[in-house]
Amino acid sequence: MAHTAAVHDSPDAHASHDAHATNTGISNFKLGFWTFLASECLFFGTLISTYMVYKGSAIVGPYPADLFDILHTTLSTTILLFSSLAMVLALHYVHEAKRNVAIGWLFAVIAMGGAFLYLEFQSYLKYIGYGLTLGSSTFGSSYYVLTGTHKAHVAVGMIWMAILAWRIHQGKIPPSKSDQVEVAGLYWHFVDIIWIVIFTLVYLIP
Numbered sequence: 371m372a373h374t375a376a377v378h379d380s381p382d383a384h385a386s387h388d389a390h391a392t393n394t395g396i397s398n399f400k401l402g403f404w405t406f407l408a409s410e411c412l413f414f415g416t417l418i419s420t421y422m423v424y425k426g427s428a429i430v431g432p433y434p435a436d437l438f439d440i441l442h443t444t445l446s447t448t449i450l451l452f453s454s455l456a457m458v459l460a461l462h463y464v465h466e467a468k469r470n471v472a473i474g475w476l477f478a479v480i481a482m483g484g485a486f487l488y489l490e491f492q493s494y495l496k497y498i499g500y501g502l503t504l505g506s507s508t509f510g511s512s513y514y515v516l517t518g519t520h521k522a523h524v525a526v527g528m529i530w531m532a533i534l535a536w537r538i539h540q541g542k543i544p545p546s547k548s549d550q551v552e553v554a555g556l557y558w559h560f561v562d563i564i565w566i567v568i569f570t571l572v573y574l575i576p
Contacts, residue, residue, distance in 0.1 A: 460472050
């Protein structure tokens with residue numbers, strides 16, 4: 371009995387159990403991703419700061435007050451925020467081992483992300499029609515770089531969700547591997563939060 375207890379309490383026995391955990395109790399996978407999100411915060415912070423500096427320095431129009439349709443952007447923002455709820459539900463049903471329901475909610479995330487991009491690109495076309503292009507002014511360049519980078523992140527997230535849906539369909543993401551969906555959810559919520567900041571500073575503050 372003593373020998374058995376020694377085996378169970380040995381460092382080797384616990385090593386396999388904690389192979390993917392750090393001293394904080396968070397898996398290496400999640401900790402690495404949190405570090406990535408921290409770097410993304412710095413990246414977007416730089417882009418937002420650049421926009422805030424240059425938005426009022428353009429010497430030629432059009433200017434923000436001439437362009438932005440708050441109701442249109444509020445609609446796209448609302449859709450993106452509801453996609454976070456769909457992401458939460460997708461993770462919940464992965465935990466519940468309800469693959470088809472989880473896949474359905476992931477497709478809802480993709481659909482709402484697509485609707486957001488469609489509405490935002492409609493705005494782009496309108497702004498270009500008014501003469502605001504990437505090279506028309508410092509305001510134009512900083513605006514398109516900031517919002518375009520965010521839209522690229524949304525597109526990457528949509529591709530990620532499609533891959534997850536396919537892997538769930540194949541049975542490769544059971545409840546024991548739900549951290550794959552959880553990390554994707556962290557990314558999607560981060561993208562939503564960044565857009566709230568952009569929406570507030572770019573569209574609501576003159």
